[in-house]
Amino acid sequence: MTDSTPRQPPRLKDRLEALCVEMIDKGIRFHEAVEQLEKCFITEVVRRRDGNLLRASEDLGVHRNTLAKRLASYKARKRTPIRN
Helix, strand or coil, X not given: CCCCCCCCCCCHHHHHXXXXXXXXXXXXXXXXXXXXXXXXXXXXXXXXXXXXXXXXXXXXXXXXXXXXXXXXXXXXXXXXXXXX
């Protein structure tokens, strides 16, 4: 017997909770998780605004200069080699 009701995708809250469990299991620290979420969130808003920092900053609720500094810090961290 098949169920004709279409499956609903997991709710955002459920997906977020599953992601948190996975990060904790992999030993990701809180500050690393927060930094990654912030970077992902900000870069996606900037992408959706086609790089327009003024509009992206309005969507994010931060000052344009703050947004520009955050984006610059992501690029600086990307260039910094990881030391073991």
